[in-house]
Amino acid sequence: MAARALTKGLWGLRHSRLVTVGHPCGGHQYATAASIRSPQLQIDDATEKVINQPLEKPDFFRVSELFSVKDLFDARVHLGHKKGCRHRLMEPYLYGCRLDQDIIDLDQTVEHLQQALNFTAHVAYRGGVILFVSRQRQFGHLVESTAKNCGEYAHTRYWQGGLLTNAPIQYGPGVRLPDLIIFLSTLNNVFQPHVGIRDAAKMNIPTVGVVDSNCNPSLVTYPVPGNDDTPVAVEMYCRLFKMTINRAKDKRRQMELLHGLSAPSTPSS
Amino acid sequence: MAGSRLERFGTVFTRVRDLMRSGVIKPSEKPIWYDVYEAFPPKRDPLHVKPHTRPSTKKQETVPEIFYREDEARAKFYEQYGTGPRPFDLSKSSFVSTCQRFVDKYTELQSHSELDGSALFEETGKALLSEGIVLRRKGAPPVSAESRDPVLELKLTEMLAEQQSVSADSEETTHSTHTP
Numbered sequence: 001m002a003a004r005a006l007t008k009g010l011w012g013l014r015h016s017r018l019v020t021v022g023h024p025c026g027g028h029q030y031a032t033a034a035s036i037r038s039p040q041l042q043i044d045d046a047t048e049k050v051i052n053q054p055l056e057k058p059d060f061f062r063v064s065e066l067f068s069v070k071d072l073f074d075a076r077v078h079l080g081h082k083k084g085c086r087h088r089l090m091e092p093y094l095y096g097c098r099l100d101q102d103i104i105d106l107d108q109t110v111e112h113l114q115q116a117l118n119f120t121a122h123v124a125y126r127g128g129v130i131l132f133v134s135r136q137r138q139f140g141h142l143v144e145s146t147a148k149n150c151g152e153y154a155h156t157r158y159w160q161g162g163l164l165t166n167a168p169i170q171y172g173p174g175v176r177l178p179d180l181i182i183f184l185s186t187l188n189n190v191f192q193p194h195v196g197i198r199d200a201a202k203m204n205i206p207t208v209g210v211v212d213s214n215c216n217p218s219l220v221t222y223p224v225p226g227n228d229d230t231p232v233a234v235e236m237y238c239r240l241f242k243m244t245i246n247r248a249k250d251k252r253r254q255m256e257l258l259h260g261l262s263a264p265s266t267p268s269s
Numbered sequence: 270m271a272g273s274r275l276e277r278f279g280t281v282f283t284r285v286r287d288l289m290r291s292g293v294i295k296p297s298e299k300p301i302w303y304d305v306y307e308a309f310p311p312k313r314d315p316l317h318v319k320p321h322t323r324p325s326t327k328k329q330e331t332v333p334e335i336f337y338r339e340d341e342a343r344a345k346f347y348e349q350y351g352t353g354p355r356p357f358d359l360s361k362s363s364f365v366s367t368c369q370r371f372v373d374k375y376t377e378l379q380s381h382s383e384l385d386g387s388a389l390f391e392e393t394g395k396a397l398l399s400e401g402i403v404l405r406r407k408g409a410p411p412v413s414a415e416s417r418d419p420v421l422e423l424k425l426t427e428m429l430a431e432q433q434s435v436s437a438d439s440e441e442t443t444h445s446t447h448t449p
Binding site for chain 2: 007052055074083086088089091094095096098102103111112115118119122126127128165179180192198201202203204205206207216218219221222223227
């Protein structure tokens with residue numbers, strides 16, 4: 001029992017280290033109340049144009065070019081679970097049932113994935129903190145390395161009860177919560193809905209989640225119906241999210257240079 | 270920062286919008302994702318759906334079963350020939366299995382010629398044989414399987430009887446040698 005407490009403490013430490021290692025380009029850090037800088041403090045016309053211009057176009061970051069229906073099919077995204085495991089609320093997203101195995105409608109998946117990637121790109125463009133969550137042991141390392149490569153955060157370990165809801169006490173006052181949570185799998189290890197979905201809805205944080213045919217998509221803000229168990233499919237999702245986030249951040253740097261702005265976190269004297 | 274932790278009422282967006290409207294959340298504290306959600310809302314509002322606790326008696330089949338016309342030919346093929354001589358290689362996306370070649374040939378012959386049923390089946394088998402694929406019929410007749418066991422059993426009992434008689438003889442001989 002002592003060993004378990006020790007490992008829990010170590011996990012907490014590791015999580016906080018993970019949290020502080022990857023800085024997004026905006027320079028936001030988990031910090032104490034004294035050094036918090038509100039991101040909207042210095043708003044002038046050029047900053048406002050930089051921030052609001054991407055919202056005018058339907059696909060500013062051209063995320064629809066990153067994948068096609070054939071890519072999803074080759075990555076076996078359309079394969080769901082068996083008919084007995086089907087969740088009632090996933091029925092609208094299913095194409096049909098072939099010999100008792102649910103087949104997910106890839107036309108719908110394409111639209112949902114485009115919306116999800118577009119939302120992620122915009123949030124990353126505005127310097128939002130993104131958290132990747134997946135409780136699947138086989139993809140833990142992949143998700144963590146994906147988060148590290150885009151400069152965002154990941155949590156693939158045991159989700160402690162008060163992680164989001166009791167954050168100021170667990171991590172110190174003035175902690176900044178994520179602005180978007182991406183679930184690579186919305187179930188935990190006992191095939192129940194992940195606590196993070198309900199917690200994110202409680203803390204008014206939007207979620208993007210890959211929902212398989214046995215998941216509950218009702219509370220996920222931008223669900224993406226698709227296979228969450230095949231390694232090829234999960235690698236594809238990680239690759240797509242990484243590419244969109246990097247694209248969005250590069251675009252932000254480009255736009256700032258174009259309009260002759262410095263980084264928004266430095267205060268203007 | 271103020272917030273509303275009622276995940277079962279309304280969506281994330283409606284709660285934040287109403288909090289801002291009432292003045293609880295100041296415009297300077299507006300979340301980053303708010304404008305993005307407003308510009309690109311999801312297809313379905315992420316409202317919480319209450320699960321049905323009472324067991325529902327009606328079960329409507331809203332998800333259709335996927336069956337094709339070629340499935341009849343596929344079923345007959347698997348019944349007669351098993352999986353076929355070549356194993357499936359799923360690593361190639363353009364892989365055509367023996368069953369698929371059979372079905373393609375079957376549909377081709379069906380559209381061209383006027384044959385039907387088992388005659389068409391035989392014709393397809395012959396056509397594939399001419400292309401070089403040998404189809405071996407699966408399913409050994411059940412009689413031979415049963416007849417094997419009694420033969421084995423007999424052998425075992427014979428062997429046991431032999432062994433016993435041999436050991437009895439050897440005992441007798443040793444006994445005879447010992448007794449002067």
